[in-house]
Amino acid sequence: MDFERLQELYNRCNPDEALPPGDARNIDIDLRGVRGTNWTNKLARQIELSKTPVCQLFTGLRGTGKSTEIRRLNARLSDPAKRNLLTVLIDADDVLDLTAEIDVSDVLALVLLHTERAILAAEGGDGADALKDGPATRLWAWLSNTDVEIGKMSAGIDVGAKASVDLNLKTNPTFRHRVRETVARHLGTFVRFVHDELRELEWRAKKTGRSGIVVLFDSLEKLRGSSLTWKQVLDSAERVFGTGAPYLQLPVHVLYTIPPALARRMTDPVAFLPMIKVRDAQGMLHAPGVEVIADLVGKRLDSTGLGEIFGKDAAHDRLRAIALWTGGYPREIVRVLQMLLELETFPVSAETLERELHRAGNTYRGIVYDSGAIPLLAAVNRTKRLIPKDDHEREAADLFLQNNVILRYLNDEEWLDVHPAVAGMKELAEAELDAVDTKVPSSRKGG
Numbered sequence: 001m002d003f004e005r006l007q008e009l010y011n012r013c014n015p016d017e018a019l020p021p022g023d024a025r026n027i028d029i030d031l032r033g034v035r036g037t038n039w040t041n042k043l044a045r046q047i048e049l050s051k052t053p054v055c056q057l058f059t060g061l062r063g064t065g066k067s068t069e070i071r072r073l074n075a076r077l078s079d080p081a082k083r084n085l086l087t088v089l090i091d092a093d094d095v096l097d098l099t100a101e102i103d104v105s106d107v108l109a110l111v112l113l114h115t116e117r118a119i120l121a122a123e124g125g126d127g128a129d130a131l132k133d134g135p136a137t138r139l140w141a142w143l144s145n146t147d148v149e150i151g152k153m154s155a156g157i158d159v160g161a162k163a164s165v166d167l168n169l170k171t172n173p174t175f176r177h178r179v180r181e182t183v184a185r186h187l188g189t190f191v192r193f194v195h196d197e198l199r200e201l202e203w204r205a206k207k208t209g210r211s212g213i214v215v216l217f218d219s220l221e222k223l224r225g226s227s228l229t230w231k232q233v234l235d236s237a238e239r240v241f242g243t244g245a246p247y248l249q250l251p252v253h254v255l256y257t258i259p260p261a262l263a264r265r266m267t268d269p270v271a272f273l274p275m276i277k278v279r280d281a282q283g284m285l286h287a288p289g290v291e292v293i294a295d296l297v298g299k300r301l302d303s304t305g306l307g308e309i310f311g312k313d314a315a316h317d318r319l320r321a322i323a324l325w326t327g328g329y330p331r332e333i334v335r336v337l338q339m340l341l342e343l344e345t346f347p348v349s350a351e352t353l354e355r356e357l358h359r360a361g362n363t364y365r366g367i368v369y370d371s372g373a374i375p376l377l378a379a380v381n382r383t384k385r386l387i388p389k390d391d392h393e394r395e396a397a398d399l400f401l402q403n404n405v406i407l408r409y410l411n412d413e414e415w416l417d418v419h420p421a422v423a424g425m426k427e428l429a430e431a432e433l434d435a436v437d438t439k440v441p442s443s444r445k446g447g
Contacts, residue, residue, distance in 0.1 A: 015335035018067035036410030056255040060273030063331020086210040092219035101236035105183035135197035147182040214253035221257040261398040274410040276328030293323040311347035361421030378431035384415040
């Protein structure tokens with residue numbers, strides 16, 4: 001294959017790139033019902049219909065298309081012919097340290113700052129002026145006056161161009177910790193201040209012709225910590241978003257993404273974006289899901305590229321193998337394509353594909369071995385449900401959900417399954433046999 005052609009296809013298969021609604025590589029996955037519902041509609045309707053502010057929680061495994069759905073939601077809610085809301089899109093990746101614990105003060109301060117920027121832009125001003133004179137300026141003045149140390153620590157920040165303050169929250173843990181301590185001592189006052197300022201900003205949004213404001217806080221589901229801190233980071237997210245997220249319910253519409261492992265801990269509803277269904281709960285092939293994946297791949301590679309990589313007559317079989325191995329996981333599908341494009345010999349044979357998929361599965365199998373919770377995973381494989389029995393299994397369940405070892409699907413009901421890369425592990429089969437054996441009365445054992 002020509003090198004420039006190979007390079008072009010390789011970069012069209014970037015698994016970490018969130019596609020905007022107008023991107024030619026986009027497909028509407030939900031047209032054929034392979035994720036149970038139309039997710040843009042599901043997220044939009046409550047906000048469109050409610051006369052009072054809505055607070056929604058949205059999650060899904062990384063790479064299932066959450067950011068793409070949020071961008072579609074952004075376009076729909078801001079459409080002047082429909083709800084006509086001023087939309088504030090915040091990407092947590094840009095403004096928070098997602099390897100560190102999170103706090104209410106981080107979220108609310110960023111909501112206020114970015115909402116003010118959006119209002120200024122709608123009014124024809126410069127969003128970079130958000131901290132020159134306005135709600136965010138008053139917030140930092142309040143923090144500085146409430147805690148003298150914060151005033152000293154922020155003295156070196158250019159308040160006139162304080163767009164850097166969110167980066168300061170991201171990159172300066174000492175400053176971030178001090179702000180959190182101050183807010184914790186005066187939480188009621190802080191929340192009332194943010195709410196009052198948001199009401200004022202919504203009034204300004206309506207003066208520009210908008211019907212109100214909706215804040216879409218994306219990428220918070222990526223909160224995961226390091227190998228040593230992931231549990232503390234997840235616990236901090238539960239403190240922020242749990243028990244109805246009382247401090248995060250705002251006087252404007254808001255949607256927050258949250259880590260997928262939290263959905264299991266929450267008592268309030270969480271919209272959980274599922275995988276593309278390539279098999280049903282009984283393990284039977286679901287042809288529409290495989291067809292959707294073929295369409296998804298075709299948008300990345302085109303028919304000529306498929307023939308170049310897999311061979312014209314073998315492309316269908318290779319795509320089916322990829323669809324089933326990934327369990328219908330969109331990012332994994334694109335990652336596999338990019339991985340195959342790194343090979344030196346084309347077309348990719350069935351044996352080469354099997355070898356590369358096995359190597360890619362080593363990461364998942366390593367997580368399973370390290371968890372020490374193979375019986376729990378075997379139970380999910382058998383029952384399609386996740387029911388941890390003790391603290392160790394609950395911690396392992398969080399780890400499996402955060403790392404895509406357990407995948408979620410939706411028909412009329414939700415069900416879970418293990419990633420196909422680990423489903424065939426002999427240790428899982430042995431654990432399942434042990435589980436069945438323990439249920440057989442001793443009088444019946446041995447024939």
